[in-house]
Amino acid sequence: MSTTDDMTCPDCHARVGDLAAHEKWHTRLVADVAKAVNQALERR
Ligand SMILES: [Zn+2]
Numbered sequence: 685m686s687t688t689d690d691m692t693c694p695d696c697h698a699r700v701g702d703l704a705a706h707e708k709w710h711t712r713l714v715a716d717v718a719k720a721v722n723q724a725l726e727r728r
Pocket of ligand 1: 696698
């Protein structure tokens with residue numbers, strides 16, 4: 685068995701070297717989508 689510094693994201697299964705930074709990116713992505721949905725709802 686070999687070990688690497690890379691970790692796998694539990695959410696999207698991408699291999700990431702910096703899981704903390706990757707999770708931050710996920711949080712931002714989800715927030716952006718929620719904002720876009722809210723704006724679309726308020727538009728009508
Ligand atoms: Zn991910």
